[in-house]
Amino acid sequence: MSYLRGFFFLRKNPSEIPASDWITFDEIERLLRKRRIDTSWLVRRGGDHEWVTIAELMQEAVRGNKSAADPPDVSFACIKCRVALRIQLRFEATIYRCPNCGTSYRSVQASASSPVFLVIPADNSAAATGAGPVKRSRSELPSEVRGALTVLELDETSSFDAVRQAHRELIKSYHPDKVAHLGPDLQKLAEVKTKMINASYKVLEDFFAANGR
Ligand SMILES: [Zn+2]
Structure with missing residues (x-):
C-alpha cells in the first residue's frame, strides 16, 4: 500500500x-x-x-x-442499536462493525472531484438473525421505526412534521441533478439511498397514522 x-x-x-x-x-x-x-x-x-x-x-x-x-472521521448512530459510532474513513474498502450489536458498515468512496464517502450497512446475516446484544431503546419503538428514523437522521422524539421536512431535504440532496457530475457508482448509490429514504418515509407515515402525530 x-x-x-x-x-x-x-x-x-x-x-x-x-x-x-x-x-x-x-x-x-x-x-x-x-x-x-x-x-x-x-x-x-x-x-x-x-x-x-x-x-x-x-x-x-x-x-x-x-x-x-487523510480521510476524515465520521460519526453516526448505529442503524440497528443506535449506539453512537465514530469511524475513521479509509480510502481502501473497509468493513466496520458496531461493537455493540455487530452490524457491519462499509464506506464507499465516490469517484468525485472532492472526497465523498457514503457509509452504508453491509450485508450481515449474523446481525440480521439477532446475534449479539441489542439494546432496546427507552421508548420501545418497533425496530423498523427506529431504523427509519435513523435513515432520516432523526431521533425518537421527532414529530411527523420533522419527518416530512427531513424527507424533503434528504430527497433533494440525493436528487439525480445533484449527483449527475459524479461517477456512475455514486449515482447508483444515490439511487439506492433515495429508495431507502422513501421506504423509511413510508414506514413512518404508516406508524404516525396508526399512533398519532
Ligand atoms: Zn449497533
Missing part, C-alpha cells in the same frame, strides 16, 4: 484534459515502473485545485505532509 493515500487525477501537460477517472498513488507508481508515464506528469489531488508534478508530490510526501490526503 502506498504511503500516499487518496485519489489523484493525472495528465501529461497543462493543456491536456485529464481522464475523468481518478487513480490511486499505487496505480501511479505502477505506471511509473512500466514507464508509461514519468515524474514530470502532472497530478491533482482529489479535493485540490492545484496541479503539481509527480516528482513534487513525492517530495511533499517524503517531507511528511500527508494530512491533506
